[in-house]
Amino acid sequence: MKRTAPLLIASIAGFVMIVAYFIPKTQTWGEDVSVWFDILAAIAFILGGGNLLRVQLKKISDRRPGWGYALITLIAFVVMLACGLLKIGSHPNEQYPAFAWSGTYNQTGTPFWWMYEYLIVPLQSTIFAMLAFYVASAAFRAFRAKNVEAILLLGTAFVILLGRTAAGVFLTDFIPSDVLIENPTFLQHLVSTLRLENLTVFLMDIFNTAGNRAIMIGIALGTASVSLKILLGVDRSYLGSGED
Amino acid sequence: MFEFFRNLDRRWIFLMMFLCVAVPIFVIGKYKTTFPEKPLVLATNVFNEIDNLPDGSKVLLAFDYDPGSEGELGPMATAFTLHCIKKHHKMYFIALWPLGRQMIDNAVNRIIKADFPHLRYGEDYVNLGFKAGNEGVIKVIVTDLRKLYTTDSRGTATDEIPMMQGIENIQQMDLVINVSAGYPGTKEWVQYAVTPFPDRIRLVAGCTGVQAPLLYPYIPQQLPGLLAAIKGASEYESLVMAKYGGENISGKYLEAQRRMGPQLVAHLLMIFLIIAGNVIYFVERRRGVRQ
Amino acid sequence: MKPENRWWVILFAIGAVLLIARWFVLPGGFGRAYVRAVPQAVDAEHPDGQWVVYEQATMADYLEAERTNPDQSVYAPSPSRTLGTWIAAFLTLFVLSFVIRDNPLYKIAESIFIGVSAAYWMVTGFWDTIVPNLLGKLAPGLLRNWAVPGLGDDQHPELAYLIPLILGIMLLWRLSPVGGWISRWPMAFIIGTFCGLRLMSFLHADFLTQIRNTIVSLYVVDDGGGFDAWQSLKNLILVVGVLCCLVYFFFSLEHKGVVGNTARVGIWFLMITFGAAFGYTVMGRIALLAIRIEFLMDDWLWLIDPTNKRLLADAAGFFLPLFGMG
Amino acid sequence: MHNPIRWMGRWSVAPALVLLAALAIGGPCQPAWSQDPQPTAEPTTQEPTAEAPGEPAQASAPEEAAALPEEAGTEATADAASGRSESMQWVDEHIFDLDRGWLLLVVLIFCGSVVFWIAHARSGRPVKVRKIAGLEAVDEAVGRATEMGRSVLYIPGIQDINEIQTIASMTVLARVSRTAAEYDAKVEVPTSRSLVMTTARETVQAAYLSAGRPDAYNQDLIYYVTDEQFGYVAYLQGLMVREKPAACFYMGAFYAESLILAETGNSIGAIQVAGTAMPAQLPFFVAACDYTLIGEEFFAASAYLSGSPEELGSLKGQDMGKMIVGGLLILGVILTTLASATGSEVLQHFVDFLTQNVLT
Missing domain, CATH: 3.40.50 (Rossmann fold)
Known part of the structure; x- marks a missing residue:
């Protein structure tokens, strides 16, 4: 029972969704289930947040190395959570001043907003910005012409990089462009494509599109196959052992 | 010397990158010059799609990004908003990203409230806010906007908002503009809004550099115009400014063009690094063969 | 002192010296934030509003307002936002210091980030999902009297939303000492439904659409009715590329002989695809760094002023007569 | 004791096939599903062809119509589709979304081939698949972590x-x-x-x-x-x-x-x-x-x-999917090329049918 019931639930739920896809009246079930999922994921925050709290508290109570950082996390977490859930400092909605809870939790000027604006935003965008350093070091280290594949990889990246700047456009400006020619010939097209900005578009339009289409078709097949295996009960690793 | 480069500590690369970005920002910020921009066809298409609409058309602006990609997409959002204002379009803002709401607020505060205070909320623009559910939201609002948007982001019932009168779904929009940083984003708008209603919904988009290659397959049938990364933003911005900017353009409407400066220098650094890496590789290989 | 620590101390010393130098060399201070007071809920009873919301303003706004009316109280410097700007600036530097080496400052930034962001998402989940989509559907009356007074009167309880509630309770059951296995049921339900959904949506949207988009003519006729060799060639490359890449993904054929060669061409196409995506991405990443550095130089250090936030200060004549605000 | 995996597998393939077969017949044997048990799903008109009360489509500007000749084709087929008999129309609205008939066929073929190859592998016959370099590295990587x-x-x-x-x-x-x-x-x-x-x-x-x-x-x-x-x-x-x-x-x-x-x-x-x-x-x-x-x-x-051989079998099924892609693609490209080279209207109709009815 403990073992088969979840498998049955998954199979039935999945096949119902497949059938529903074809029946006009049930085609919106997918959206309903998405809403349910979001609710479920929000409820699951209790599990994740509870675990986070437990881990940090344990670090602090054990006085493990770095417990001070755990304390910082804990305080940040609790303060932010309290400010947001209790809507501290939030004014009511302008249209309903009598309802104290009617304001939004992230109103400008609230502590919650302040922490979002001055803690999360700078941290988030700075971590993201570190990618600028990493693309540089990756390009230096990994883009070496070891074989045909690597040459193609780095060559394309090189062309695109160059073609997307004013320098690249300037570099190949001497090549005649086909834009101003009426009914350009094949050769004129070909020559014009050698202009870096056109080459960029050509590579993106043709080669990149071809590669991406094949990848997307493959992904669609892979997704469908994995889904089907789960619905058929062939792949069940997500369910765990079935023991308690 | 060669040994130094061969075992180059990556922190030197980091330092070079930092300087290549910081120095141009400082210089351009000080002297307020930008590089001239030459708009390519995709940006021109975006401009024309918005510009050719009759004045006062209804435009849905979906801001599906967050502060993480503000550097790339913020200037696009600014230029889109300004362009719509100048064309007197009615702007309907929505967001599929939770933080997209803040991005809408930014645009409203920085542009509409600051420079065009005569525009009235509810008549010239409305912020419908964020709805969770990713592509599910798109699927619903293409046929029934009010099923999800019963209120705007301030909690005002949509029925009470003048410009929402008669709006049943987004097929009634004359154009959908999407600023997208990933999932859900332009791809989902194409799949779930344009694909089912190809002759009712027209979409143009601005996206990050990462996404651009994935969206090329949809051009031009489902997606007539696309601004790719800061370069696309800069091209479009220059078009908008050329037509509507006037004499004294405020610095905040030149953000993308300004940002092309560090872009250029940093690109040259990348190119230099790729070449340097390969020179080292070949010298190394030749020495290896000799030994 | 360990040599490594010595480097850090030197680095901090340099930073501190630069900051102090900034303070004295370029007068006028830096890193201050300004706000504009906007009265809210204004009505006949409350002509000045029932409360005030402070919106972001610039120094230029403030100086302009002061110039026209020295007694104005609409624009003012904001201590909390000034503090915020400084904290944001230091956190930015803390994170950037990681590229040199892991260090306690980065750890502080990291710890803060984990704490506040986990809480942020939980709060968002509660107010944006649980409240409107669960409570709002199950008990709209409660919400109308509490947090969403604008909720329409025609909203009645939708019992279908008991399902996610029950599933959620089952999910949380794992916290109880007995019967934790019950929490597998909602997981199975979720995974099952989404497998069904994705199976259909991927086959429908990606699979069929990509095939359809690739069906192109290899004999393109141009506007004048003639053969457009250039477009035809482009189409040919596209079709051949897609087919070769598909061959690469075949699992039941060894990559030998003809198949091997075709798959090889497929890999070439993939490599060009990846190279192109890489080149494109670089641009976005640099813009991200640029915006952080702009923040440091513009909002914090006031070294540059591209958007004329403080230009009036210069015009008013009591700031930076030497240089700094071109 | 029998192997529970096998048991499950056998158990699950049968109803799956029944369901798929039921789907193939077109759904009339499944009225239970169409009797919406949910009070939530209001009887909204969901079909995309519904006459929305909004303004007419934007693509009325002549230059736009010229720029997008495909759109004209879409409209034409939509018109053709609306020319269905009344009973079919009823079926389309209540029982089975006829626009997705071809999709159903594709799903059936794909899922059928995956199921077939899984069954094939389960019967003990060998399934050959090529190697993937990254996968051998998995064990190696774990092993190295242990050593270190x-x-x-x-x-x-x-x-x-x-x-x-x-x-x-x-x-x-x-x-x-x-x-x-x-x-x-x-x-x-x-x-x-x-x-x-x-x-x-x-x-x-x-x-x-x-x-x-x-x-x-x-x-x-x-x-x-x-x-x-x-x-x-x-x-x-x-x-x-x-x-x-x-x-x-x-x-x-x-x-x-x-x-x-x-x-x-x-x-x-x-x-x-x-x-x-x-x-x-x-x-x-x-x-x-x-x-x-x-x-x-x-x-x-x-x-x-x-x-497990069953899982490897599913890969064979995926390859079948790729064969379908290749086949459709080559067929479509040849037809399109011939149509534009010869200017034949009959061929063009075939192409339109393929791209606008089958592959949507």
Whole structure:
């Protein structure tokens, strides 16, 4: 029972969704289930947040190395959570001043907003910005012409990089462009494509599109196959052992 | 010397990158010059799609990004908003990203409230806010906007908002503009809004550099115009400014063009690094063969 | 002192010296934030509003307002936002210091980030999902009297939303000492439904659409009715590329002989695809760094002023007569 | 005692086929589903062809119509579709979305071939598949971590469990942690979603059990960090430089963090194996990791790693899908080319039928 019931639930739920896809009246079930999922994921925050709290508290109570950082996390977490859930400092909605809870939790000027604006935003965008350093070091280290594949990889990246700047456009400006020619010939097209900005578009339009289409078709097949295996009960690793 | 480069500590690369970005920002910020921009066809298409609409058309602006990609997409959002204002379009803002709401607020505060205070909320623009559910939201609002948007982001019932009168779904929009940083984003708008209603919904988009290659397959049938990364933003911005900017353009409407400066220098650094890496590789290989 | 620590101390010393130098060399201070007071809920009873919301303003706004009316109280410097700007600036530097080496400052930034962001998402989940989509559907009356007074009167309880509630309770059951296995049921339900959904949506949207988009003519006729060799060639490359890449993904054929060669061409196409995506991405990443550095130089250090936030200060004549605000 | 997996498999294939068959007949035997048991789904008119009360379509401007000749074709077929008999119309509105008939056929063929090959493999006949380089590295990487006495870091992406990539990642995790249990290596799984944490715990516990070492399982190594993408990344890159795992696995849905993770992993000298179906992130993994499973290969990984013939059979089924693509593509291209070369209207009709009816 403990073992088969979840498998049955998954199979039935999945096949119902497949059938529903074809029946006009049930085609919106997918959206309903998405809403349910979001609710479920929000409820699951209790599990994740509870675990986070437990881990940090344990670090602090054990006085493990770095417990001070755990304390910082804990305080940040609790303060932010309290400010947001209790809507501290939030004014009511302008249209309903009598309802104290009617304001939004992230109103400008609230502590919650302040922490979002001055803690999360700078941290988030700075971590993201570190990618600028990493693309540089990756390009230096990994883009070496070891074989045909690597040459193609780095060559394309090189062309695109160059073609997307004013320098690249300037570099190949001497090549005649086909834009101003009426009914350009094949050769004129070909020559014009050698202009870096056109080459960029050509590579993106043709080669990149071809590669991406094949990848997307493959992904669609892979997704469908994995889904089907789960619905058929062939792949069940997500369910765990079935023991308690 | 060669040994130094061969075992180059990556922190030197980091330092070079930092300087290549910081120095141009400082210089351009000080002297307020930008590089001239030459708009390519995709940006021109975006401009024309918005510009050719009759004045006062209804435009849905979906801001599906967050502060993480503000550097790339913020200037696009600014230029889109300004362009719509100048064309007197009615702007309907929505967001599929939770933080997209803040991005809408930014645009409203920085542009509409600051420079065009005569525009009235509810008549010239409305912020419908964020709805969770990713592509599910798109699927619903293409046929029934009010099923999800019963209120705007301030909690005002949509029925009470003048410009929402008669709006049943987004097929009634004359154009959908999407600023997208990933999932859900332009791809989902194409799949779930344009694909089912190809002759009712027209979409143009601005996206990050990462996404651009994935969206090329949809051009031009489902997606007539696309601004790719800061370069696309800069091209479009220059078009908008050329037509509507006037004499004294405020610095905040030149953000993308300004940002092309560090872009250029940093690109040259990348190119230099790729070449340097390969020179080292070949010298190394030749020495290896000799030994 | 360990040599490594010595480097850090030197680095901090340099930073501190630069900051102090900034303070004295370029007068006028830096890193201050300004706000504009906007009265809210204004009505006949409350002509000045029932409360005030402070919106972001610039120094230029403030100086302009002061110039026209020295007694104005609409624009003012904001201590909390000034503090915020400084904290944001230091956190930015803390994170950037990681590229040199892991260090306690980065750890502080990291710890803060984990704490506040986990809480942020939980709060968002509660107010944006649980409240409107669960409570709002199950008990709209409660919400109308509490947090969403604008909720329409025609909203009645939708019992279908008991399902996610029950599933959620089952999910949380794992916290109880007995019967934790019950929490597998909602997981199975979720995974099952989404497998069904994705199976259909991927086959429908990606699979069929990509095939359809690739069906192109290899004999393109141009506007004048003639053969457009250039477009035809482009189409040919596209079709051949897609087919070769598909061959690469075949699992039941060894990559030998003809198949091997075709798959090889497929890999070439993939490599060009990846190279192109890489080149494109670089641009976005640099813009991200640029915006952080702009923040440091513009909002914090006031070294540059591209958007004329403080230009009036210069015009008013009591700031930076030497240089700094071109 | 019979093998429960086999039992389940046999049990599940039969109703699946029945369901598929029922679908094939067109749904009339399934009135229960169309009798919407949910009070939520209001009887909204969902069919896309519904006459919305809004303004007429925008594509009325002559230059736009000229620029998009395909649209005219779409309208034509839509008109043709609306010319259905009344009874068919009723069926279309209430029982079966006729516009999706061809989709049903494609789904049936694809699922049928996967089911067929699974059954084929189950009957004991050998299934041959080629090798994928990245997969052999999985065991090797875990082995090396054991030798060096360091941990293995497994990152299941940043999407929630409703993403198939995350589910596929759980299957790979099962294998990685089983190998780790056998070698007695430590696997650390920080997650960015609560539900993924829950599922990963189940998976890893089961893996330790099947490796015969349930006592070695430590659930504290699988924990939630934060939902925030870059908060999660900030934690991971700190963790990587401090703990220096010997092997890093990035399996699942990744976004911008891919390169941060791969470059940090590279700087600490870890063996890195990545697998994702996010096309935008593949270049970074390809450039910075030792092995990368590209798109479909990642989904195939679970089948390879499980080593069970049934799962390998499903790969054969996927290949059938690719054959369909190739066939349709070649057929379509030939038809289109002939149509435009000869100007034949009959051929053009075929092409329109293929692209606008079959492939929508």
